[in-house]
Amino acid sequence: MRTKSFRSVVKKYKAVFFDAFGVLKNHKGLIPGIENTFEYLEKKGIFYYILTNDSSRSPEELARWYQQRGLRHVTTDKILSSGMLTMEFFKTKLTNGNAVAYLGTVKSAHYIESVGLETIPVKDVDFNNLDKIHSFAFLDDEGFDWKKDINKTINLLRQKNMTVVVANTDINYPVSKNEISVAVGGLADMVEQIIGKNFIRFGKPDAQMFLLAYERVLQDIKVNRNEILMVGDTLYTDIIGGNKFGLDTALVLSGNTLPDMAKIRIGSSGIIPTYVCESAVIE
């Protein structure tokens, strides 16, 4: 598959949206040389944001990870996550005295609590006292007993009809070079299938994620959608989502689309990036 240099591609745009895993970082840490890319963007005055389907941590925590590895350009305000969409969602639904039950870590709940609502981990839900629980959130695959708490979630959602939000559309995520883990989106799919109800999902490839980033960049500059480049390693989230929102897209081969499979995957999926680049690194 013929690829283009990332420099020759990115220089044509006013702003660039990056996926995180497989583009800026991998299981070993930052992708070597990625700091040069940010230096280049700063020098050229190209705006940049990171769009991540990560609802387990706040933008502050996510930014800290980059900062600690020397990528000082990635600050909290550069990070847009599906967790933020979830928080925004609950903000509009906020009513005094109401609470959200959830599956996830206490930390993932703290983040959505920041708008002022009360959260209750599923394990603490009392079936004799469901009055104040008005919605449910799937936040993280960690922080609970899968067997006990997934079954309790199913029976809670059967007993009381409430709005259910899934804060991460991904069904799995990489944990090492060859290993993946079920993501909270995968657990939510199973529960939705079993109870036969319709959940609300936040995260790429859904337009609301791209809208959040677009609104943010409009605060900086006046820009049309086709003056923005979406950079990602996954056809089914980053590229199709960017294409649909009207952005140009660059598939990078540094993550889960491997160089020797890129052509076959593009051909069989029908998801066609504007460009294909080896990686987002600028030498």
Add this chain to the structure above:
Amino acid sequence: MRTKSFRSVVKKYKAVFFDAFGVLKNHKGLIPGIENTFEYLEKKGIFYYILTNDSSRSPEELARWYQQRGLRHVTTDKILSSGMLTMEFFKTKLTNGNAVAYLGTVKSAHYIESVGLETIPVKDVDFNNLDKIHSFAFLDDEGFDWKKDINKTINLLRQKNMTVVVANTDINYPVSKNEISVAVGGLADMVEQIIGKNFIRFGKPDAQMFLLAYERVLQDIKVNRNEILMVGDTLYTDIIGGNKFGLDTALVLSGNTLPDMAKIRIGSSGIIPTYVCESAVIE
């Protein structure tokens, strides 16, 4: 199911988004009395828009239908359709000399041509000359020979990898009190299944439709999402889409959610409108 009067609901909002079929009109024509609703909205200074998954006609044509039936408030600028999103999409992808092949009526193609691109009905596609065809659009279920042209579409999309857009997410639409017809979204689902590729779809419940309307209303007034009411007769498009976008929602029982089934449907779907009203008519 206890319902609220539409007047008592709508008066709390700065803007209202209406679904068309089952809310403002049905197979017989305008829903009787609906003109009072628009008089009321005008008097109170509440902004309103109509959001429709209709890609077969232009906003001008859609507005003319209301005008001819005496609903003078529904002007072209009040109508937002999935066809407009399709047109916007192609505008960003526009390249000199490229063409879009399509299934639909000539009229539905004229509308997307208005941005300046060339369109070719599937029946006129020459398999020996595919160079200039860079994408495909499902526009309407009318205007072609289903057997011949659907099979030709399948073989075209197998032979050349291109972006495919579906301009209407609905899989069927009502044609009379008891009859429905396969919509172009239903045909697209079948083709997508057979060729195993991923199409891009425009229309409710997808966020991009609500975003289009929200951007439009922001040109009129400063308004938060939860100061907007989405009114619809279908849980799976109008209500879940509005809920997810952060709007309040009113389910009306004048269309395909029948009064005696509303409670069961809400309970079994898990899609919970903010309000339920008999209809959108204000006496």
Add this chain to the structure above:
Amino acid sequence: MRTKSFRSVVKKYKAVFFDAFGVLKNHKGLIPGIENTFEYLEKKGIFYYILTNDSSRSPEELARWYQQRGLRHVTTDKILSSGMLTMEFFKTKLTNGNAVAYLGTVKSAHYIESVGLETIPVKDVDFNNLDKIHSFAFLDDEGFDWKKDINKTINLLRQKNMTVVVANTDINYPVSKNEISVAVGGLADMVEQIIGKNFIRFGKPDAQMFLLAYERVLQDIKVNRNEILMVGDTLYTDIIGGNKFGLDTALVLSGNTLPDMAKIRIGSSGIIPTYVCESAVIE
């Protein structure tokens, strides 16, 4: 919904197949009076078998449950389970020195071991020594750590391509009057979705389950398929499976199809039983 007495229905048949849960038993134990039904069948010389999607226990154990509650007619040879199909499957694939990895209890594995193959619980699988593992079985939702072992299963099936069998098609099962639990079929669906491979499933409504029972009854008597009645409480497994195999079917309202919903469910599903009866009890 007009129902028929079970006696008036069953007397027309030479053999009857019963689903277990919701027909013969529920969360409290045997359905009161069901012993009269078996007395009647014995007296009339009508053959009977129990078809269950239960892979967690052997027919011996399943029969013991009925015996202990006084239903002496339900002997081991009367019970046909999806676990038996799984065992049959592995018998045909048996090769010296090969092993099956599994998710489930040790007891569920003992049962499939009875044909002579070796089994290894997922938690004991060594990724550096996968040579002898030639297939994988989902046997039971109990007996393992869901988070750890489901993730390990996913990575095992990604690392080595092997045949995967799901010994129970059900995605959930009842645990008390108002509570359900994820069944091993539900977990298997999630894993299949995440790794994108195709599993082999055993259990109703699949024809192989009915075939097993039909072959068994042919050892007793010469009978055509339409001289056999399938009795069940679930449209989507018992009734559609029986219909398709050419059996007559009786839906009973003593399990998960509730009396006030039966008509709606039959109408909306298009799965039409030959008869509807209050229960399988003969007074």
Add this chain to the structure above:
Amino acid sequence: MRTKSFRSVVKKYKAVFFDAFGVLKNHKGLIPGIENTFEYLEKKGIFYYILTNDSSRSPEELARWYQQRGLRHVTTDKILSSGMLTMEFFKTKLTNGNAVAYLGTVKSAHYIESVGLETIPVKDVDFNNLDKIHSFAFLDDEGFDWKKDINKTINLLRQKNMTVVVANTDINYPVSKNEISVAVGGLADMVEQIIGKNFIRFGKPDAQMFLLAYERVLQDIKVNRNEILMVGDTLYTDIIGGNKFGLDTALVLSGNTLPDMAKIRIGSSGIIPTYVCESAVIE
């Protein structure tokens, strides 16, 4: 991918089941040399049957096609089709004066009429006189006006609840080297999705197709399932179906699994044939 000679494989079995298209024939006619295979089977006394998801023609017509091309061994009694299962199904449901409405050619209907039931093409169904129509059959993608008659079918099935049978599980079929066509199974999937009901499907990979063939071969010889070889070109129908039924399986690369993709397809699908052969031809 390392392949085995078909001769070395087939000689180990007492009986062999062949898929037709891509194994014995292709769009040009008989696969050259396939007659040698049948000579060999006859000489060795290996029993053979052809299993085809073809409901558009009777076994007589299907056999005639082979006979006319000089393959005299393929006689009517050697052919087992999904159309036969459909006919068997209706035979068990036969009631005086009842009729089956259908989509397909008149010829495809003649075949299922041979058990004595009345058939009515959808175009002749009178909505004011539905009393005698007790079921519906999808038989062939030819013989009707797709737009008019598919929409009429949808409204018929919404108006009257009846059992629906799909006589071919395939969603497409090859019509030339590079072209495919929507099969009646693809149309049925679309209709099922739109009306939300559950259809009964006959054909590979479903066990009932293999059962029909197994019952037939048992009339000839006493044979265990693992003494039978299923030969096919499609992983998702022939191979997974054969595997599940307990047969050994041989994937041939003369049809829609191309030699250079076989290894990738087997790896990504998890459907593992016992053998892979270039073709079913014996030199």
